[in-house]
Every structure is written in C-alpha cells, then in structure tokens.
Amino acid sequence: MEVFLMMKLVSSIALVGIFTWFLYQYSALRLNAERVKRKLRVQGIRGPPPSFLYGNLPDMQRIQSQAVLKAPSKSDHSDRFVGHDYTATLFPYLEHWRKEYGLLYTYSTGMKQHLYVNVPELVRELNQFITLDLGKPSYVTNKLAPMLGNGILRANGSSWAHQRKLVAAEFFMDKVKGMVGIMIESAQPLVRKWEQFIEEQEDTTAEIRVDEDLRSFSADVISRICFGHSYSKGKEVFEKLRTIQKVISKQGGFLFGVGGFSGKLFPSARKRQNEISRLEREVESLIWELVEKRKRECSSEKDLMQLLLESATSDQSVGKDFSKSFIVDNCKNIYFAGHETTAVAASWSLMLLGLHPEWQDGIRTEVAEFCPNGVPDADSLPKLKTLNMVIHEVLRLYPPAAFVSREAYEDTQIGNLKVPKGVCLWTLIPTLHRDPDIWGPDANEFKPERFSEGVSKACKFPQTYAPFGLGPRLCLGKNFAMVELKVVLAIIISNFSFSLSPGYKHSPAYRMIVEPGHGVSILIRKI
Template sequence: MESLMVEIAKTIWWILVIGVLGLGIRVYGKVMAEQWRVRRKLTMQGVKGPPPSLFGGNVPEMQKIQSQTKHYSGDNIIAHDYTSSLFPYLDHWRKQYGRVYTYSTGVKQHLYMNHPELVKELNQANTLNLGKVSYVTKRLKSILGRGVITSNGPHWAHQRRIIAPEFFLDKVKVMVGLVVESAMPMLSKWEEQVKRGEGETACDVRVDEDLRAVSADVISRACFGSSFAKGKEIFSKLRCLQKAITHNNILFSLNGFTDVLFGTKKHGNGKIEELEKHVESLIWETVKERERECVGDNKKDLMQLILEGAMSSCDGSLEDKTQSYKNFVVDNCKSIYFAGHETSAVAVSWCLMLLALNPSWQTRIRDEVFRFCKNGIPDADSLSNLKTVTMVIQETLRLYPPAAFVSREALADTKLGSLVVPKGVCIWTLIPTLHRDPEIWGADANEFKPERFSEGVSKACKHPQSFVPFGLGTRLCLGKNFGMMELKVLVSLIVSRFSFTLSPTYQHSPVFRMLVEPQHGVVIRVLRQ
C-alpha cells in the first residue's frame, strides 16, 4: 500500500513537471513566434540585421565579439572611439548593415537607429507611444524607481508636470550663487594641496570624486533644502548601487525563458536588495524631516512640490494611499538624487580631461571669465556672456556625453518617417557614434574643436538634430538648463583659478556604468594661477 502511494505521488509529480514545462514551452513559443513576426515586419521594410539563433537571439554573437575586443592602449585619447570598446557588437553590425538594423536578445527585438533623419523623426514624435525600455527600467528600479526618468504614459506625464517647472530657466538663474557656494570648499582644498607641494610647482589632483561631492551638495540644496553632509550616506549608497547593478550587462544580456515566465528580475544578488532598502529608508527619513521643516514655510523647493504631487496622485484605501504616496516620493527623489549629481560630475570630469590636453583653451576661458565676471566668479547676469565656456562644454558633451544611449520602446505600432516600428520593439540610438559621425560633423569629427559651436548648435554640423547629449523629443532631460548652468559655473571657477595638464598617472579607460565615466577617475596636474 505504501509503495502504491509513493508511485502515485511520483506520477502526480511528473504530471505537474511536464505540465509546467509544457505551459512554459507553449508560452515561450508564442513569444518567439511574435518576435519572428516583428522581425519580418522590419525586414519587409528593408531593415536588415544579423540572423538570430532560435533561443539566444544574437546574444551569443554579442558575447563572442565582446570577448575578442581589445582594451584601448594608445596615446591619442581624444580621437579614441570608445564605443568600439564598450559596445563592439553595435559597431561591428553598423559597419556591416549600416545606420539602421535590427537584432535580438532572445524574446526582445531591437532596432539600432543612428540615421540622422530618423533621429530627427524620433525627436519630433510627440506621442506617449514611445516610452522608456521596460525591461531596462525594471533592472534599474532599485536605483531609479518608477520616477520621472523611467516611467511611461500618463504616470510619467503627471510627474513631469510637477517637476519640470522647477528647472525652467528663470528658476535656474537664481541657483548660480548656490553652485558657487558649493564649489568653494573644493577650490580651497585644491589650493591647499598645491601649497603643500613643498617647493613643487604643481600637484596631482583626482577631480572626479571631489566633483561628485560638489554636484551632490548642489542638487541637495537646490532641490531638497539640505546639504550634502546630510545626504552623504544616500549618495554613497546610490554609488554602491550603481556599481553593483552595472556589474552585469543591464542593457543587452539575454531576455529569455525565465523573463517570459517570471518577468525581468533585478540583476545582481541580495546585496542590491539590501542597498535598495537602505537607500529608500534614508530618503524616507529625509522626507519626513523635510515635512516637519516645511510647516508654515511658504517657500517651495522641489521636495515640497513632489510631496504635494504625491498627495494629488494617490487614490484608493488609506493603506493604498500611504504606500502610493511613499513610492511616488521615494522614487522621484532617487531619480533626482542620482541623475542630478552623477551626470554633472562625470561631464565636468571629462571636460577637465580635455582641457588638460588643450591648454590654449584654458587661456581663452580664463580671459573670458575675468573679462565678464567680477573676481572670476560668475553670476546670473554674466553667465550668458561666457560663449567660450559654452563652446568647450558643448564640444565635451559631443565627444564624451555621459549618457550613451537614447532608448525608446514602441508601446504601440509607431510611424517614424517612412518606417513603421512594431509594438514591443526597443529603439537604440548610440549617442557617441552619432556625435562622431564624419558625414554629420565633418572629417575632424574625432578632434577637439570647440570653435565648431561658435555660431551655435544649428551651424555646428550638417544635421543639428544629431547633437543629443540631453536626449531628445518629449523625454528631453528635464534638468538640461540646470545641468548646463552648473557645468558653466564649475568650469569657469576651476579654470579661472588653476592651470593644469593631464597627470602621467592618468589611465584612459571609459567604462559604462549607466553613464560613460572614467573607470580610474581623472587625475590632473594642477598649478595655482
């Protein structure tokens, strides 16, 4: 009798296993059939691409190309096309199939789109049917949440209406003095380092970490009414999260069987979940403290606007409202904390690296700053006169844009020019490749020539819509005005006080960690003016 029960249990077990496998294969087969249908729609419109394998799509080929790619080890830093090292498969297929092609990562079909006319169409597409890539936003949820950067549709539009006005030009101009104030301790620190050189004419300074601290202080005070010292642990944990998440390939790893059955999971391990909970707890503590401070305060900063927006967006039961309120606030704070300071710090780091290699442009900036800014300190009125500073920053953002991609997912069949992009297709525009295309920028596309922007972006290249360091279209970076102001102020302050060259210890190695940043930091040899 006992043996019979065991046999029955085994039989039931195998029926369940076979049933689950059968269901999984059926679901996966249906998804794969849809991907082949989507691919066929694209190929019928003349879009070619590498043939995918049955289960892995083009991921095995991507991994093979990546493994065969050699790391950069040359002296011509500026001309280094780092995309061929970071994303060699995209570069390989572009040379084979042109500026528009399709490829697969298992159950996801992608469209590489670096043709200037199609980029223009993407820029002009005023629709909610082009959203952020869903599987990537899920993988980045721990660091960005479902805030204004990653959300789609009406939820995104609602958040944008709340946050965007805080970054309008009139508001940004008021913050110039705040940036100057935040930068002064860093400048004093560097001056002390030079003085301690004991007879040496210059000293080496690693600038990227100091710039992160300054940028974090700026975003904390400008948007959340607190200093970097108060939010230091938040920024530290966000940086740890950033490194942990990007340890694996978050963009183009295999989307396969488990993703279909269980959804896209966060890449990493328990460490990511632990860091995420810690960050959210720290932010929520800051929020509650800010709520107490704001009682009877008529002056509204971004934090207060987010709190009010969260209240208006919540519905349902009291418990649901409380959780929805908390999620709305924490997610948007995470997005702004990360994007608001990390991108600026990386951009200024690359700018100083390029200026260290081009001392003549340091002189031109210095002359301009002292001509228009009292004591070399920019203010809201003088900032618009700093044309040389603007040109240098624009050229930096062309050669080394912190954001590597403009990415969109077609949430419905969407027409871009003569091309119909099927629902579910992920669109990728590789910004550095677009910014270094000789057919767009000329034969000197890989050279540092800020003068190309002397008459503005519209005259800088053949297709002005191909300059997209802040993204494009309806999803253009909300902090563009704020970011440009901060970059101008920081570059002006640094160059007016120091002259510098690139330190012999500097190792040029751009790396992709959600942003394209210097893997080993930027080390410059500083001389006090």
C-alpha cells in the same frame, strides 16, 4: 502500493502539464518573434542571422571578447587615444554590425527584437514623436527599479506624463537662475581644498585626481537644492546609490535583457540581488527621514523637495501613498541624474581642457571681463560664449548618456519606418556625435569653435546632437546641468591653470553612464 502509484501518476501528469505549458509559452513567444522579424525584413531591414535559442547573444559575446584582446594597453599614454571613437571598445558588436549593415539594422537577444537606429532623418522623427506609444524598454527599467524606483527616469505612459508635469516646472530656466548662488557656495570648498593641497606640496604645482572632488561638489549642490542641507548630511544616500549603480552595472544583461533568471540560479548573482535590495530599503528610509526632518524645520525658504511635495499633494487625483513614493523615487532620480552625470561631464571637461590649455586662456579672459571678482552670477553666465562652446564640444565627444532607448508599446510609425509592437530601438549617441558625414572629417577632434554659431550651425543635422536625449523625454535637468557646469568650470579656471597628468590613463567605461574608467588626474597650479 496503489496510493504510491497514484501519487506517482499525479506527479507525472503535473510535470507533463508544466512542460506542456512552458512549451506553449515558448512557442507563442517564438511565433511572435518570427512575426516581428518578418515585418522588419519586408521593409528591407537586415541584420546578423540569429541562433535558434539565444538570438545574437553568442555573437555579441564573441565580438566583445575579441575587442578586449585588441584594446590598447592601459599603460599607453593618453594623448594617443583621447581622440579615438571609444564606442568600438565599449559596444563593439554594435559598431561591427553598423559597418556591415549600415545605420539601420535589426538584431535579437533571445526573443527580444532590437532596431539600431542612427539614420539622421529617423533620429529627427524620433525627436518629434510625442505620443506615449514609445517608452523606456521595460526590461531595462526593471533592472533599474532599485535605483530609480518609479520616478520620472523610469516611468512610462500616463505615469511618466503625470510626473513630468509635476517635475518639469521646477527646472525651468527662471528657477535654475535662482540656484546659481547655491552652486557658487558649493564650489568654494573645492577651491579651498585644491589651494591647500598645492600649499602642502611646497611647490607651485600639484597633481590632483579631480573626479571624486567634482562628485562631492555636485552632490553638495543637489543636497542643498533638494533638502536645504549640505553634502555631509546626504553623503550616505549618495554612497549607497553609487554602490547600487556599480552592482547593477556589473550584472550580466543590464542592457539587453540577458540572464533574467540568474539571480535564482547562481549564488553570486543571488547575493548581489540581496545586496541591492538591502541598499534600496536603506536609501528609501534615509531619503524619507530627510524629508520628514525638513518638514519639521518649517523653513521659510522652500527647497525642491518641499515644492514637489506640495505639487503632488495638491493634486486631488492622487493619494498620500503616491505623494510619498513620488518624492522618494524622484529624489533618487534627481540624485543620480543631477549628481552623477554632471560630475562626469565636468571631469571630461577638465581632461580635455588639460590637453588644450589655450581654451583655458579664452575662458579665463571672458570670466575676468564679465564676472565680478571672477565669480559668475546668473546675469554673467550667458555672456561666457567660449565656455559655452567648450561645454558643448565636451558633451559631443563624451556624452554621459550613451543611448537613447525606446520600446514600441504599440505598432508605431516613425517616418517611413513601421515599428512592430515590442521592438526596442537603440540610438548610439557617441556614434552620432562622431560621424564624419554629420560633423566633418575632424569629427573625432576637440574643436569647440564648431559651436561658435550655436548647435544649429555646428553640423549637417543638428537633431543628431543629443547629449541630453531626444524628443519629449529630453532630460528635464538640461538647463540645470548646463548652468552648473558653467559655474564650476568658470570658478576653477579663474583660480587655477592646469594640464593633464602624464599618469592619466584614458579608458572610458560604461557604468550606466560613460565615465573615465580610472578617473582624471591633472597637474594644477594656483593663478
């Protein structure tokens, strides 16, 4: 009996100790959160009042639910909604608070404090911020770990700086020009497929859903450049990464750190996490198999992964384990950033060009004038001014990346703004790109001519044009993406004319990037 009572007493003491420890941790977090809020309030920064435990999460859920009820019917014709600002549908709480508190406000998700920063002057300061005190928000990068590993898109601090030094050189414009031939080769099967489809319809016009074909094209380009092989051999990698992307996007709290323990508490969430872990292991195994196979082939033509591997192994400050993880993780990063975002941008381009066929005519005329046999090359691409204007306008209206996000790892000064350590900053790119005060009263309209004299003359604050991000973390693949878009669009437009299908349903969706929720269907005919 005494032993039983003693065990019961010990258990009670242990429970009290655990409870006390959790209470202490909570109090410390709470005090720190309040201290951070005070530092922001004294600078005149306001925001929605938070609840005791959950911050503004209940408000976000309520506003999101109301926005779903008000959303236009998916059966409505596309023309009515192509020009609308979709951020009010995808991120309604941010837009709701922007209208109430302006371009700089604060809100919280539990203990995490956030700053919404869409003030052009502060965006410029962010663009020029070069220290490592700002990095990717840790809770976001933790969610993305299965998909991106510790590659350059997810890394912070000295690890990011080191990887950037190794990767950046492989995407300088002189290197990208040497990839144009691969891009042209990858576009030819797409053209043949569409020609054959039109012939099979026994008509001059056929309806084609283009987004999956553009994904296949972009995946083939990345596969050839990374490993020197065609898309068919890397297809499994892409399919598994795409599945991981979809599962992560469905998880609650992807953007704002909600539900950190849900994977342990709910069977459905735990099942999703197990699926992600399995896919992560399979992707890593497949990529390394491709690396090893490519090394055995001893080809005289070195692909991107071989060049990166040589760069990593020649660095005496890192070991063999780093070289392997560096290659696998950055391969996943390049696959996602170089494949998914470019394909989505090309899909949005065909959607808008389908609505505005007069711009197809202008591009077609330039391609005929400057490109031998209608096929662009590295020398003719810079001469396609109309195509360049169109791509810039597409990326303004539908930038694949919705946010520039940063976390302050130390107390940080950005212009006249003092950002306390631990605060996450969010810049909503589509809102910047559609602000009438920056772009004029026609900000929601498709007008590529605004870029006729380049980005610097296109708007009041050029630093707010950020389809590839901001500052030192500007997308390293910017040159690659622009060249690939020019190549595929020039080839498509020189071979086909098209209009947007009446069945197209305009429904931008956020799945880590902003993509057409129901794909893009066009009516296409061979020229």
